[in-house]
Amino acid sequence: MSALLTIEDLTVAFPRDGGGEELAVRGVNLTMGREKVGIVGESGSGKSLTARCILGVQAVHARCTARAMRFDGVDLLTATPRQMRSLRGGRIGMVMQDPRHALDPVQRIGDQIVEAIRLGDRKISRRDAWAKARNMLESVEIREPDRVMRLYPHEVSGGMGQRVMIAIVFVREPDLLIADEVTSALDVTVSARILELLDEMVTRRNMGLIFISHDLNLVSRFCDRVLVMYAGRVVEEIAAADLHNAQHPYTQGLLACMPQIGGPQEPLPVLQRQESWREEGAGA
Amino acid sequence: MSEIEIEGLSVSYGEGRGQRQVVQGADIAVEKGECFGLVGESGSGKSTILRAAMGLAPQWQGRIEIAGVDARKGPRPAFLRKVQMVFQDPYASLHPRLLIGEAIAEPMRVNRLPRVAERTVELLEAIGLTAAHRYRYPHELSGGQRQRVAIARALALDPEVLLLDEPTSALDVSIQAEVLNLLNKLRAERGLTYLIVSHDLAVISHMCSRLAVMKEGRIVETLGREELTTGAAAEAYTRDLIAASR
Numbered sequence: 001m002s003a004l005l006t007i008e009d010l011t012v013a014f015p016r017d018g019g020g021e022e023l024a025v026r027g028v029n030l031t032m033g034r035e036k037v038g039i040v041g042e043s044g045s046g047k048s049l050t051a052r053c054i055l056g057v058q059a060v061h062a063r064c065t066a067r068a069m070r071f072d073g074v075d076l077l078t079a080t081p082r083q084m085r086s087l088r089g090g091r092i093g094m095v096m097q098d099p100r101h102a103l104d105p106v107q108r109i110g111d112q113i114v115e116a117i118r119l120g121d122r123k124i125s126r127r128d129a130w131a132k133a134r135n136m137l138e139s140v141e142i143r144e145p146d147r148v149m150r151l152y153p154h155e156v157s158g159g160m161g162q163r164v165m166i167a168i169v170f171v172r173e174p175d176l177l178i179a180d181e182v183t184s185a186l187d188v189t190v191s192a193r194i195l196e197l198l199d200e201m202v203t204r205r206n207m208g209l210i211f212i213s214h215d216l217n218l219v220s221r222f223c224d225r226v227l228v229m230y231a232g233r234v235v236e237e238i239a240a241a242d243l244h245n246a247q248h249p250y251t252q253g254l255l256a257c258m259p260q261i262g263g264p265q266e267p268l269p270v271l272q273r274q275e276s277w278r279e280e281g282a283g284a
Numbered sequence: 285m286s287e288i289e290i291e292g293l294s295v296s297y298g299e300g301r302g303q304r305q306v307v308q309g310a311d312i313a314v315e316k317g318e319c320f321g322l323v324g325e326s327g328s329g330k331s332t333i334l335r336a337a338m339g340l341a342p343q344w345q346g347r348i349e350i351a352g353v354d355a356r357k358g359p360r361p362a363f364l365r366k367v368q369m370v371f372q373d374p375y376a377s378l379h380p381r382l383l384i385g386e387a388i389a390e391p392m393r394v395n396r397l398p399r400v401a402e403r404t405v406e407l408l409e410a411i412g413l414t415a416a417h418r419y420r421y422p423h424e425l426s427g428g429q430r431q432r433v434a435i436a437r438a439l440a441l442d443p444e445v446l447l448l449d450e451p452t453s454a455l456d457v458s459i460q461a462e463v464l465n466l467l468n469k470l471r472a473e474r475g476l477t478y479l480i481v482s483h484d485l486a487v488i489s490h491m492c493s494r495l496a497v498m499k500e501g502r503i504v505e506t507l508g509r510e511e512l513t514t515g516a517a518a519e520a521y522t523r524d525l526i527a528a529s530r
Binding site for chain 2: 042190216254260263268
């Protein structure tokens with residue numbers, strides 16, 4: 001399997017009040033092909049920041065350094081702004097947590113999908129782009145695509161908004177999709193269907209997927225392998241099917257502290273954080 | 285008589301042509317010391333029931349009685365001293381420019397209770413923080429600590445009932461475990477009664493003995509923890525919800 005994405009020793013630093021720097025991501029390595037890779041960890045562990053650096057959309061004051069960052073032959077460290085623009089939304093797509101924040105509130109859904117299509121294909125006519133957008137809504141299982149094309153984002157539910165986001169990303173047929181907590185804002189029954197849909201589309205198009213989530217069980221069902229991040233480091237990398245045999249005490253602790261349906265109503269085990277977890281890394 | 289009695293509760297938002305019925309004919313009875321769960325998808329009306337009980341959704345019909353005080357007919361201050369609410373997002377529910385100590389003391393001052401300063405420290409210690417945290421602002425605390433402070437503020441008037449609206453869904457699972465343990469400990473120590481809203485059936489199973497399932501403003505089913513565990517629910521909708529949560 002040839003590498004679609006290679007990250008070596010990625011570090012992200014933020015300036016600290018009163019001088020110095022705070023390291024938010026510390027030496028992350030990731031080499032992936034057209035497969036489904038999950039990144040799990042608590043808030044602040046650096047998982048979203050890692051994803052943002054791939055696209056070069058981290059905050060302006062974040063200093064992002066790496067020994068190597070390549071996407072399918074393109075060196076992301078030396079790429080020009082123009083090259084990065086053509087990757088973003090084109091060959092690398094990103095779906096974020098809350099469609100109500102990610103969609104433009106004052107533009108009709110149809111126009112937003114058409115805009116994405118025409119950014120990728122400047123020659124396509126407006127009429128053809130509209131038809132293509134409509135078909136894409138149909139393939140993300142929106143029942144009345146013609147009606148939904150004319151709605152504004154606030155007029156649709158969270159689940160439908162997330163389907164629209166997925167449609168916008170897939171019209172450009174990216175090679176790599178970054179999905180950042182795509183179902184955390186959705187109800188369980190809706191979220192199950194969205195994940196199936198995402199899985200089908202990624203598999204059928206033979207894409208790479210980086211799936212970021214704080215939900216370990218979800219990730220283990222959905223991905224091929226999982227990186228577990230703690231305090232900016234990857235502390236464990238494990239095949240998703242083996243997640244429940246995780247070796248690192250942090251991963252074990254995260255699994256143990258989740259309540260279960262029908263589990264004992266005794267106090268939940270609480271994660272005892274060790275200072276050493278910050279320093280040792282499994283290294284991917 | 286139950287600690288929480290809700291009978292034939294209907295709640296609407298808006299007026300005229302824009303009026304929408306969001307809860308229809310809900311009946312809930314929770315015994316003293318019990319933790320009762322309300323589950324359902326977003327928009328099903330579960331939070332609205334809590335909001336109606338607190339007076340945050342004023343257009344309601346039916347009867348709400350908590351710890352023997354009627355929400356409509358009883359004296360308002362007495363009612364609010366029996367019941368307090370904890371919200372989902374502690375960053376939004378705590379005033380950003382009030383020190384933690386002031387936030388916890390405020391309900392006591394409003395109600396002219398004695399020993400405010402000592403009580404504030406006692407409450408901070410009860411939720412696992414220290415007296416020094418009085419002089420911090422919400423943004424200086426972690427999400428879990430902020431939710432503990434919101435719980436301390438809710439306990440400041442020594443209520444008998446807490447209404448918990450998704451109290452851990454903004455938190456990481458490790459922090460969720462700490463907050464759930466704290467809530468259970470406080471309930472046992474103080475004999476509190478909880479009505480908890482959550483979309484997470486595992487949280488409900490961990491906390492509650494009984495729960496009601498809501499759909500489109502109606503309670504479709506009330507079931508015990510056993511039926512939740514075995515999946516032996518009467519309604520197809522409940523079975524779907526349980527299946528999707530495994």
